Amino acid sequence: MSRFLPSNRKIRHLHGISLRNLALAKLSQPRGQAIDDEYIPTTLSSPSKILAQREGRLGHSQSFADLKSSAIEEEGLEGSANGNAANGSPQKVKGKRRQTLRRRSTLSWSHETPENRQRLLQEAVADRRLDSFFTLHRAGDNEPLYISEVKHKSMNADFQHFDLSTVKGFSRLDHVTVKVWATKNGGQFGQLLETDVNLPSLVWLGKNLEDFELSFAKNAIVFHMSDGVYTLMDYIPNIQSFLSSNLAQPPARRVATLPLQETSSFDALMKLKDLAECIDDAINTQASICTQIETFIQKSQSQTATVEALALRDSAAQKTRNAANKERREVEGLREEKTRRLKSLESRRTDIAAQRVAQDVAGLGLKDEQITFERIKQEQERIRYERTGQFRRVAQELLNVFPIEPIEDHFLCFKINDLYLPNAQVFEDEITYNGPPMDADTTAAALGFVAQVVVRLELYLGIALPYEPFPCGSTSTIFDPLSPAKELGLGSSSGSVNGWNRMMAEGSAKNTGLTLPTPESHPFRLFPLYRHGSQSKRFRWAIYLLNKDIEELMQHSGCKVIDPRTTLANLKYLLSVLASGQGEMPRRKIGIVKGLDARS
Known part of the structure; x- marks a missing residue:
């Protein structure tokens, strides 16, 4: 479970980024279609319309095993319609037959030599292995704030972790733009994708990626933060099943929600007579939505301000405690240094006093030694x-x-x-x-x-x-x-x-x-x-x-x-x-x- 509230996720908590399922090929775009009521998602589906669509659909040809299973199912359906089996005996109620998956056709490799199979497999893998790196930007700014290292020949790139807590004016933001650059076969790097990430909207995957069993979509970005691993909803195909599982982060607190209101259906919209009525209805709907949003913001503003003020006070208190501990350690060190120097000074004073006593004792015989020295010097000059x-x-x-x-x-x-x-x-x-x-x-x-x-x-x-x-x-x-x-x-x-x-x-x-x-x-x-x-x-x-x-x-x-x-x-x-x-x-x-x- 995440330790941070969604509103508390900042860029300073971001420590690393990983890429999954890199691919240069773009997703196939849907074919262009005419603007018609048939393609509106909210159009009612009648039984006749569903039957017509099913009859007009062209399927793949079936193999012998598929035809056999289809014949058995049809026989079972005919028997069930009469309440008896195909041989006339009473039919036993059974559970729904599990649908079998169709095996992928790999007959083209059956007669190939092991060397050719290995070569084809390497080509299939090498087609997906890219050289990639990423850059971090402020929203709307093309100048990068961080440039990662280049990962060579990798589909799932794990980059080195970083620390953005020292970047002034950037560590407290909750929005960041991620640009991924990639190339193939050592060519020139090009921008593979650009994503504006809102950190509070990320989905918590767990403490690490080892316990995450679902698959990612193509060109998925994984964010490593202080309390775990996050990603965007668009990068998880089975997002509904994932959110319903235990891996999803439970809400940290109750959030007041507005009462549900019915919106205009497609049939209600079709009843509008002319363009003027449509425009008036759109304006009224917009005003109603704005009023609801303002009401929600006003109600939650005090709670948000309280939470933010509490977080700021906790952060300031922690900084104060850290500074006090640091000063306390420095004071202890200075006291120890002072004690050591006082001991050294006292020892030196004792040595100086002893040397002065020895100097006074030696000075008593200095005059006699000087007289002896002068006599020896004169004797030496005479001998010379x-x-x-x-x-x-x-x-x-x-x-x-x-x-x-x-x-x-x-x-x-x-x-x-x-x-x-x-x-x-x-x-x-x-x-x-x-x-x-x-x-x-x-x-x-x-x-x-x-x-x-x-x-x-x-x-x-x-x-x-x-x-x-x-x-x-x-x-x-x-x-x-x-x-x-x-x-x-x-x-x-x-x-x-x-x-x-x-x-x-x-x-x-x-x-x-x-x-x-x-x-x-x-x-x-x-x-x-x-x-x-x-x-x-x-x-x-x-x-x-x-x-x-x-x-x-x-x-x-x-x-x-x-x-x-x-x-x-x-x-x-x-x-x-x-x-x-x-x-x-x-x-x-x-x-x-x-x-x-x-x-x-």
């Missing part, structure tokens, strides 16, 4: 000054032990301990030498002195050089733990160098750990600072490594490197910078050996 002075003294002593002097009439040519050491570019094959005379033993001894100076500076300055030199007079060496074996091969084709390359490759393959190689484990990475047979390329590589160590010392001391190949010039510049400074140079402290000290 003394260290710089010791660096000056060490550099000056190195210059005294290993004097580096330039050679007259030769640009950038220096000697150490009166031993001439050419620059690195002199040892390259493509350079033509134009300097002082040199020999291999003098060069090896000079390189040994340079290696000793580099080792002393490494220890005094506290620097870890990338290439460690091993001073040993004229047979000094230098170790390369970083360069790859391919770079150390130097591309020579001699047998000895190739042997060194194989040894270095094998050593690099073995050195897969995280520790660097050592001279004991990788002797092939130890390069001589003297010429030895045909290994001139290894000798040049050793000089290159020694110059890189000097360059590292200069960069650590803040000296600018102009040309790293000038070995003695760079070393002279480095020692001069370290020995320079203001103030008196400190003297060397006289120490004792702990093993000879009597106090030890």
Whole structure:
């Protein structure tokens, strides 16, 4: 049973629309007939007229079964006319014989193959399957307020539900225009039907369509509302039987009806003499009907106003209750948030007080710590000054032990301990030498002195050089733990160098750990600072490594490197910078050996 009165059905209660029995073919129109009294519905039907119409009717030819049943019925009628059966025996009174339905002729498919039958069935079904959608309009307005989705290949289309309660000026109306658009085989959409729907006049079908057993007419529209499913009376063929069944919605309240009055019959109308009397009678009838309508409206106006006012008050009260509940929930939430923030604020105040106490306690010893800090800072400055002075003294002593002097009439040519050491570019094959005379033993001894100076500076300055030199007079060496074996091969084709390359490759393959190689484990990475047979390329590589160590010392001391190949010039510049400074140079402290000290 519907929960809403017919007058209370509004568009806001409409949630969905379904279509049933879609068909593009229009209903056949009745053939045109002349305007005559015979075709007026209210014309009296006399027995002679009914008999004449029955005799003039042309029926279908009957099959053998139909002829047999007709013969039996005629025989029964003849016997009943005499009160006896056809054989003369008394006839027994029986109930009315149930009329049998004539089977549809399907003999044309009897000799068809199953494939053809399936094809014919699919064609029959595909002829009724359409692509469709619908639009909702205000009455008299062509602009749609809602456009549904397209349902493809469907005779009974069920569209998605919607909500029209938020559409201003449309949700409170009880009239809506529904336009259905359809197409076949993916063509252009065309308007299939247009219906102006009055929601109070809809027929309630039930809660859903599953319990509805009657059939719909072609192109029927079903309306899904809040309390059930509705449709128009025109879409149900057996409307009288449906209204008399339990599915029909009973009246929610008694409605006052006007007393029944007889209208003019066809015979009374035919008695009117002329056109003037007909017009006067029509005017009088119209006035009487208008009076009756006005009287009915005046009587029911107060009841309608009361019902509408009650509905409006209920709606306003419900909105007020909802708003109050919402505000109540918001107030509860704000109270909880306030309580949480008060607890957090109290906790923070406690933490601030504890931190202030700790800060006051720590501030008591801050002055003593500042005094200690200033004393340590002054001590650090003194130690730094003394260290710089010791660096000056060490550099000056190195210059005294290993004097580096330039050679007259030769640009950038220096000697150490009166031993001439050419620059690195002199040892390259493509350079033509134009300097002082040199020999291999003098060069090896000079390189040994340079290696000793580099080792002393490494220890005094506290620097870890990338290439460690091993001073040993004229047979000094230098170790390369970083360069790859391919770079150390130097591309020579001699047998000895190739042997060194194989040894270095094998050593690099073995050195897969995280520790660097050592001279004991990788002797092939130890390069001589003297010429030895045909290994001139290894000798040049050793000089290159020694110059890189000097360059590292200069960069650590803040000296600018102009040309790293000038070995003695760079070393002279480095020692001069370290020995320079203001103030008196400190003297060397006289120490004792702990093993000879009597106090030890």
